[in-house]
Amino acid sequence: MKKSKMFLDVSRLKHAGLILLLFVGFSFSGNAMGSNSFLSGHTLTVFAQAGQTGAKATTKKAVKKEEANVTAESRPYDKIDPQFKGIGPGNNRMKFILSVVVLLLAFGGMIKGKGAVKKVSGIVALLALGMIGKITYVEARALGRQQGYAPVQPIWFSHKVHVTQNKIDCEYCHVDARTSRHAGVPSLNVCMNCHSQVKEGSVSGKKEIAKIYEHLGLDPNTLAKVKPGKPVEWVKVHNLPDHVYFNHAQHVQAGKVECQECHGPVEKMNRVVEFKELAMGDFCLDCHRKRGIDTSNPYYKHYNFKKLMEEEGVDKITVDKIGGADCSSCHY
Numbered sequence: 001m002k003k004s005k006m007f008l009d010v011s012r013l014k015h016a017g018l019i020l021l022l023f024v025g026f027s028f029s030g031n032a033m034g035s036n037s038f039l040s041g042h043t044l045t046v047f048a049q050a051g052q053t054g055a056k057a058t059t060k061k062a063v064k065k066e067e068a069n070v071t072a073e074s075r076p077y078d079k080i081d082p083q084f085k086g087i088g089p090g091n092n093r094m095k096f097i098l099s100v101v102v103l104l105l106a107f108g109g110m111i112k113g114k115g116a117v118k119k120v121s122g123i124v125a126l127l128a129l130g131m132i133g134k135i136t137y138v139e140a141r142a143l144g145r146q147q148g149y150a151p152v153q154p155i156w157f158s159h160k161v162h163v164t165q166n167k168i169d170c171e172y173c174h175v176d177a178r179t180s181r182h183a184g185v186p187s188l189n190v191c192m193n194c195h196s197q198v199k200e201g202s203v204s205g206k207k208e209i210a211k212i213y214e215h216l217g218l219d220p221n222t223l224a225k226v227k228p229g230k231p232v233e234w235v236k237v238h239n240l241p242d243h244v245y246f247n248h249a250q251h252v253q254a255g256k257v258e259c260q261e262c263h264g265p266v267e268k269m270n271r272v273v274e275f276k277e278l279a280m281g282d283f284c285l286d287c288h289r290k291r292g293i294d295t296s297n298p299y300y301k302h303y304n305f306k307k308l309m310e311e312e313g314v315d316k317i318t319v320d321k322i323g324g325a326d327c328s329s330c331h332y
């Protein structure tokens, strides 16, 4: 039997080929919201790796176009900081396609081959199947998640310039983090507390700060109101699925959790990137099972935590003990 015929019998591969085509088609189909999984078009990792793109691009081509727009607008300073590039699971699409091809070839070997060829083909097929299983698992988990997402914002707002270089506290701008569900993004009036004086930045000159005046409808020289303003459409970076309830006050005020534990070193970012994978198990529940609550919180004065700790022989009450692992705490 000729070797080439042994490994590739086209008539037998027809159906498998069709399935492969379907998978490839599926993996390239874009999804407007996007997530880290190629099963939904793999848009967000593409964004972060291209490093210059906005939220609307869903394909590599669109990403390139947006990149060109940013360059045309000449924002050479607007890049993802090198140390935050490539965060996220990476792109498994090529590995997946390769595994499927190897699997098909191995099937060919199993059907047509004899003796050692048959055995080796069997082993290769098993390995390829294992790989496909693993990638499918990783990619399915990444559906709806956006670690590494770093969209271009309408104004180049640098946390590094403001927090590290100018020592502004997070809560000066994100005033609601301690008291309400959403940390919130400051209104332009908060910016004007300083930018009514500071009209020039050392990196971007007058260009980016002028956009604050433009959006408020102010004359850049006199700062007098000359026309109606229009709000800035900041692109939201962190997005939990709609079925999840998350509350900032619960964590920042009651739980005494630092912003950076969940958002990473934002103070070092010139462009905000979703630093951690906001996953139910490895992120939310992992902390809830380990972290002790503040038992001196007056809110808990009716609970007899001391007795509970003695009974269980532990030195802290972890969040899961007060309901932090119940489905209904986090899900609607």
Ligand code: HEC
Residues within 6 Å of the ligand: 153, 157, 159, 162, 163, 168, 169, 170, 171, 172, 173, 174, 185, 186, 234, 235, 236, 237, 238, 239, 259, 260, 263, 266, 267, 271, 272
């Ligand atoms: C001078 C005001 C200011 C300060 C100070 C500030 N931020 Fe921000 N922050 C903003 C603005 C404006 C945005 C929206 C634009 C953007 O995403 O870059 C933002 C966005 C964010 C986001 C992304 C929100 C989203 O869309 O998901 C996070 C997280 C964040 N800030 C955390 C912090 C942390 C942590 C600190 C302190 C280390 C901090 N910020 C300090 C103004 C500020």
Ligand code: HEC
Residues within 6 Å of the ligand: 170, 171, 174, 177, 178, 181, 182, 183, 184, 185, 238, 239, 240, 241, 246, 248, 251, 252, 257, 258, 259, 260, 261, 262, 263, 278
């Ligand atoms: C326990 C983890 C955790 C901590 C601590 C935390 N955040 Fe968040 N933050 C999140 C999650 C999760 C989201 C996404 C929420 C959503 O999509 O509903 C978010 C969203 C945001 C946003 C986007 C707007 C909003 O409110 O949804 C900003 C801004 C922000 N956080 C700033 C902060 C700042 C500033 C601090 C510290 C004062 C902080 N966060 C502390 C987990 C955390």
Ligand code: HEC
Residues within 6 Å of the ligand: 155, 156, 157, 158, 161, 162, 166, 168, 186, 187, 188, 190, 191, 192, 193, 194, 195, 198, 200, 201, 202, 203, 204, 205, 208, 209, 212
């Ligand atoms: C507490 C004061 C303060 C607040 C509030 C503030 N800024 Fe700034 N900002 C500064 C200072 C100071 C600089 C100049 C830093 C430098 O030397 O470049 C600056 C610089 C900038 C720059 C230019 C950065 C550069 O280096 O080229 C931009 C753009 C900017 N701010 C946007 C904003 C926006 C948007 C807001 C509101 C969300 C805001 N700032 C709120 C103090 C502030």
Ligand code: HEC
Residues within 6 Å of the ligand: 244, 245, 246, 247, 250, 251, 254, 255, 256, 257, 261, 262, 278, 279, 283, 284, 285, 287, 288, 291, 292, 293, 294, 297, 319, 322, 323, 324, 329, 330
């Ligand atoms: C770094 C640690 C940490 C992370 C990560 C974290 N939490 Fe929490 N969470 C806490 C602490 C501490 C409390 C207890 C606050 C208190 O004392 O009431 C808490 C309380 C809660 C509660 C209230 C529980 C109850 O029944 O009283 C909910 C709901 C919650 N977290 C949701 C989330 C979700 C959703 C995520 C992931 C997106 C998350 N948390 C991630 C530390 C964390």
Ligand code: HEC
Residues within 6 Å of the ligand: 141, 143, 144, 145, 240, 241, 244, 278, 279, 280, 281, 284, 285, 288, 324, 325, 326, 327, 328, 329, 330, 331
């Ligand atoms: C501490 C908060 C928290 C608790 C408790 C919690 N979940 Fe989740 N859950 C999340 C978050 C956040 C997500 C979305 C992020 C992700 O993809 O993991 C999620 C996603 C899910 C999903 C969607 C699957 C997925 O991966 O997107 C299902 C189903 C789910 N949870 C079921 C449950 C069930 C059942 C329980 C109770 C045994 C539970 N959850 C308890 C926070 C929680």
